[in-house]
Amino acid sequence: MTATNIFARLTNRRILATMRTSRLFLAAIALVFSVSAHANQSLDIDKIVSQQREIRADVVAATGRYKKMPASKRQEILRRQDDLLRMLEGKETSEDLNEDQRMAAFNSLEWIEAAINDEAGERMICRRERTIGSNRLTRTCRTEAQLTAERERAREELDRADMQMIR
DSSP, X not given: OOHHHHHHHHHXXXXXXXXXXXXXXXXXXXXXXXXXHHHTOOOBHHHHHHHHHHHHHHHHXXXXXXXXXXXXXXXXXXXXXXXXXXXXXXXXXXXXXXXXXXXXXXXXXXXXXXXXXXXGGXXXXXXXXXXXXXXXXXXXXXXXXHHHHHHHHHHHHHHHHHHHHHO
């Protein structure tokens, strides 16, 4: 086998490896965009508003599941609904909201649902955070229980580091 043949084979292998990598990369990009498009599906604001008005009527009347709910919790639900309805006023779909408003609406709806179902620790909270070493904002969603556990873990790590510095 000549040096030219060996070089040609190696070059072909590199090209094939590059093509495989490119195909995997393109598949990954397609997956990200399809997941992103699915996650950002436009929501019908009218349905959200009508659902919140039904909930509101029951909360104000203190009937059904809201009968035994503390007055302070009912007032907080009404306050959050007021904020949400003001934000959604004049909008037709979630596409009419900017990213911060969509996240605030999501967090409000999650809070209201958790308060109604009395599942405070299961409420999803979303934030836009910068990845370390990047200026790009990413949306991260965690339950309230997960955020509390992360805070506790961080506090314990700081305490442990302080104790090691003292020694």
